[in-house]
Amino acid sequence: MPASALMNVMIGAARKAGRSLARDFGEVEHLQVSVKGPANFVTAADLRAEEIIFAELSRARPGYGFLMEERGEIKGPDGTHRWIVDPLDGTTNFLHSIPIFAISIALERDGELVAGLIYNPVMNETFTAEKGQGAFLNDKRIRVAARTExxxxxxxxxxxxxxxxxxxxxxxxxxxxxxxxxxxxxxxxxxxxxxxxxxxxxxxxxxxxxxxxxxxxxxxxxxxxxxxxxxxxxxxxxxxxxxxxxxxxxxxxxxxxxxxxxxxxxxxxxxxx
Ligand code: 2AM
Ligand code: CA
Ligand code: CA
Ligand code: CA
CATH class of the missing domain: 3.40.190.80 (D-Maltodextrin-Binding Protein; domain 2)
Structure with a gap:
């Protein structure tokens, strides 16, 4: 199924931020790290990826609000739409060169979640879903497991x-x-x-x-x-x-x-x- 205009916006932002993360992933030993709390790190990679996602989504959908891990809540003139973004989920893995981390972008409309994207740039896996349209891994439809025990x-x-x-x-x-x-x-x-x-x-x-x-x-x-x-x-x-x-x-x-x-x-x- 071809991606919708909305999903293409989300994929575009994630891929651009993903290239930034992939570059930083190759140079983790040079990354600047600060500690936000117990076992809670933030690196220059988190901040760079968030900056890219914020810029891309703001350009494509001016006025939408944001809730982002590092920047927090940013209200937009459009009171009905809000992006919910984690620019790097799995920072501790990232810092240890473990390739299990992702960019997570969701869109909320009138308080309801209507679209989601989770992108692991190292494994080249893009998970996407839109309300009523099913869920996909890259271009393949995915379903939850059937096991009941x-x-x-x-x-x-x-x-x-x-x-x-x-x-x-x-x-x-x-x-x-x-x-x-x-x-x-x-x-x-x-x-x-x-x-x-x-x-x-x-x-x-x-x-x-x-x-x-x-x-x-x-x-x-x-x-x-x-x-x-x-x-x-x-x-x-x-x-x-x-x-x-x-x-x-x-x-x-x-x-x-x-x-x-x-x-x-x-x-x-x-x-x-
Ligand atoms: P993060 O990598 O974006 O911080 C793993 O169990 C999950 O917990 C990850 O999604 C991770 O997100 C999050 N996490 C890691 N450290 C945390 C902390 N100190 N407080 C809350 N969540 C944390
Ligand atoms: Ca974090
Ligand atoms: Ca997280
Ligand atoms: Ca994070």
């Missing part, structure tokens, strides 16, 4: 660094999911976790304490690939809570129940005997 499922997740909120809770959850599934994977890029779930590589994904720019494009992607995405209570307050659970209808539901059980047993006092 957790025992044979591979589940993606992200680990909150010990200095971040949710670390203790995560340890209980991951122990439960590891004991129930065929395996847990942690890529270091929430955007790619969601894209890989949309493509059926992961059967499911969950993480806590994420930001809208980590998830926005991936939410559209998973839904358009036929999957289910909610917060950890099964509701739609994903951005408000920072928690996300994704998968096909069955795995999504089973994951929700499993995480709930893991947290209930962690919260209850130690049993006698």
């Amino acid at each position: 957790l025992a044979t499922s591979v589940i993606g997740t992200g680990i909150p660094h010990s200095g971040r909120p949710g670390h203790e809770r995560f340890l209980g959850e991951v122990e439960t999911v590891m004991g129930t599934s065929a395996g847990v994977r942690r890529t270091g890029s929430a955007a790619l976790d969601l894209a890989w779930t949309a493509a059926g590589r992961f059967d499911g994904f969950w993480e806590n304490n994420l930001h809208p720019w980590d998830m926005a494009a991936g939410i559209v992607m998973v839904k358009e690939a036929g999957g289910y995405v909610t917060d950890t209570n099964g509701k739609d307050k994903i951005f408000e809570t920072g928690g996300i659970v994704a998968g096909n209808e069955t795995i999504h539901l089973k994951l929700l129940k499993l995480l709930k059980a893991a947290n209930a047993s962690a919260a209850s006092p130690a049993k006698a005997g």
Whole structure:
């Protein structure tokens, strides 16, 4: 299917920023790095990529607002459209020359996510989705995996660094999911976790304490690939809570129940005997 005018704008911005990231990826030892918090780095590569995406999207769609990881919220005269952008998701991988990172761009219209793009320039993988149009990897239609048993499922997740909120809770959850599934994977890029779930590589994904720019494009992607995405209570307050659970209808539901059980047993006092 030929990409829409909107998707071509998003692809154009991502490819240009991707060339900048690919150049920096070859020279990581020379990158300027600053520390924003515990295990939270920002490099010159993040900033350069964000600058390119901001310039390209502003030129193509003047007036749209932005929510970007490094620049924050930028209101535009157009009150209905907002780009949600992570210029480099997986900065820690990037700094270690691990080729698992991505650019994530989503468009929100009247508060509803209508398009998403996740681009890994090293693997040359462009995941795209528009509301009602399905999800694609490069030019190929993608769908969530069909598996319905957790025992044979591979589940993606992200680990909150010990200095971040949710670390203790995560340890209980991951122990439960590891004991129930065929395996847990942690890529270091929430955007790619969601894209890989949309493509059926992961059967499911969950993480806590994420930001809208980590998830926005991936939410559209998973839904358009036929999957289910909610917060950890099964509701739609994903951005408000920072928690996300994704998968096909069955795995999504089973994951929700499993995480709930893991947290209930962690919260209850130690049993006698
Ligand atoms: P980043 O690389 O854009 O920072 C991995 O579990 C996810 O957590 C990635 O999407 C990563 O995005 C994000 N992340 C890394 N460090 C973080 C921090 N200190 N606070 C919140 N999110 C973080
Ligand atoms: Ca970051
Ligand atoms: Ca991120
Ligand atoms: Ca980032």
